[in-house]
Amino acid sequence: METIFKEKQKFTQWWLWLFLIGLGIFQVYGLFSQLIKDVPFGNKPMSDMGLIFFTLIPFGLIAFFWYMKLETEIDEKEIRITFIPLTKKTLKWDEIKSAAIIEYKFVGYGVRLFTSYGTVYNTKGKTGLAVELNSGEKILIGTQKAEELTKNIEKHHKNKFVI
Incomplete structure (x- = not known):
């Protein structure tokens, strides 16, 4: 893929x-x-x-x-989040209700649980990909490449992307 x-x-x-x-x-x-x-x-x-x-x-x-590093990979089928050496998570696009680039308030660094944004994966900054799953679970993935991420998700998954 x-x-x-x-x-x-x-x-x-x-x-x-x-x-x-x-x-x-x-x-x-x-x-x-x-x-x-x-x-x-x-x-x-x-x-x-x-x-x-x-x-x-x-x-x-x-x-x-x-x-330690945060790696985000997105393809046609899924979003893969790897926070080395802490955790690895895969989100299938058919499990995703919506995705949006947002600016958020400071939530800390690393893997943050039980925030108002859901589970947060963050190394720095205040911009991220907010994902809501069909189950209602929320995940926020910090990014330093918001424009590139927006362009690629709009191009490939416009039906899931909220502007």
Whole structure:
């Protein structure tokens, strides 16, 4: 099946990376201070093994956010949403009641459940494809390519697309 739309999004917010890298640097400083300089880190220092383990957490988060991405693929038969490494969902066009490009209020990032928009898949921004299924379930997929997405859905699935 020919793909009519494809988008890959990653977390590129400068403030997120500044926070994660800053947290990592702070932890490395504590590790260096306690293990190399032999100066306890903090008022109530952890054991050396505890500090080593605690230092790995920010680097695990950095790796997690580096690897994480939202992929959206649309073809004649379905919409595929993959939020690596969290979830994968397929929506068949015959299950879709309507689809529309909307601007939404901030709902957070990642996979958000139980919002007024239904389940939200978002990495940044405030524009997305709002899908309502025949069952009444709502799904919102964030996009950075709203114009291209609109053009392709109007061309191939005009009967489902709400302007």
